Amino acid sequence: MTMVKSYSSGVCVRGFGFSDHHSNVGDGNKRSSYWKPPQATLNFHLPMRSFEVKNRTSTEDIKSLRLITAIKTPYLPDGRFDIEAYDDLVNTQIENGVEGIIVGGTTGEGQLMSWDEHIMLIGHTVNCFGGNVKVIGNTGSNSTSEAIHASEQGFAVGMHAALHINPYYGKTSMDGLVSHFDSVLSMGPTIIYNVPSRTGQDIPPHVILTFAHNSNFAGIKECMGNDRIKQYTGNGIVAWSGNDDECHDARWGYGATGVISVTSNLIPGLMHKLMFDGKNSTLNSKVRPLVDWLFKEPNPIGLNTALAQLGVVRPVFRLPYVPLQIEKRIEFVNLVNEIGREHFVGEKEVKVLEEDDFILLGRY
Incomplete structure (x- = not known):
């Protein structure tokens, strides 16, 4: 049985002394001789140790995934999730050999x-698809407390792994990055995501190498190019390309395990071939114009526009995202x-949507 420490009533609580001695009674506001200055409260969160969690997976299982789709979330006209469209999209990914899904x-x-x-x-994704695809929940945050809490909830509803970004906007020091990731890695299998163009801060290799022997560290989604990926894979660290335009070369020339892809939302079968069937420069060149088109504006603007024109999702956008201009919509067709x-x-037949076809939601 776990032993719980007991504390006497005479210890210092939150910096205020509570003494069993009464020598200071009558001294007015004089501090007790046992008074100590306030100290920071240490919060020890307990990693989940149960092995009865549904669909529990090992870190090694996550490390082996070659094609992971960062899945689109479709909406209804009132802004709620369109679960039917979402399920169809996930099913299509699974049918085309996608091995993992990044949710949210x-x-x-x-x-x-x-x-x-x-x-x-x-939780919905795990419940419906967890037996056929690895569900990786994005539970990262620029607040360590929030990231811990979200990860606890995500693993409690059955996700197989977490995706964690470095704290953005406010940023932190290199030591702060290590402490942040240390805190969330205790939850379960974890992929760290490095995308300085969005966070404003690179996660340098010496920080990632700190976690090389952590049993919950699955690897890194790296957006700083293939030379960085080679640096990791040369040191035995699993890396996924975070750049669809570089993922073919990353996989077959720089040691990447695979890709965490946006483009696979649209062409999962072709992306599967690029990751599974060996080097194929011809196919890579064939899909490259689509990849370039997708990222002319910040993701997911291009993807949202494309899926709407394919008739796969309703043309509903949560602001601040808005559809691409008509010229780009024609290019996609x-x-x-x-x-x-x-x-x-x-x-459905692909078609060019008009401005009036789109619904833009500021509140939902």
Whole structure:
């Protein structure tokens, strides 16, 4: 049985002395001789140790994933999640060999979700698809306390792994990064995500190497290029490319395990070939114009526009995201026809949507 320490009534609580001695009675506001200055309270959170969690997976299982889709979150006209469209999209990913799903990442607009929505969607994905695909919940935050709490909830509803970004905007020191990731790694299998273009701060290799022997550290999603990926893989650290335009070369030339992809929302079968079937420069060149188009504006603007024009999701945008301009919408239709409609998700004919077709929501 776990022993719980007991404390006498004479200890210092929150910096104020409570003494069993009464020598100072009558001294008015004079401090007790036992008074100590306030000290920071240390909060020890307890990692979840149960092995009865549904769909529990090991860190090694996460390390082996080659194609992970950062899945899009579709919406209904009132701004709620369109679960039916979401399920169809996830099913299509699974049918095309995708091995993992990032739920509520940047692509899935986790930054526009309440935490209730976020955890609900993770739990729903696990419940419906957890036996066929690894569910990786984006439970990162620029607040360490919030990241810990969200990860506890995510693992409690059954997610297989967590995705954690470094604290953004306010940023922190290098020592602060180590402490932040140390705090969340105790929760379960974890992928660290480095994307300085969004966070404003690079996670340098010496910080990542600190976690090389942590049993919960699965690897890094790296957006700083293939030379950085090679640096990690050369040191035995699993790395996924976070750049779709570089992922083919990262996989076959720089040792990356695979990719965490946006483009696979649209063409999961072709992305599967790029990650599984060996070096294929011809196919890589074929899909490259689509990748370039997707990232002309910050993700997920291009993806949201594309999926709406494919008829896979309703043309509903949570602000501040808005659809691409008409010229870009026309370009997408031409790209679909050039690559082949059969390679894209959905079954409806691709079409150019007009301005009035889109619904933009400021409150939802």
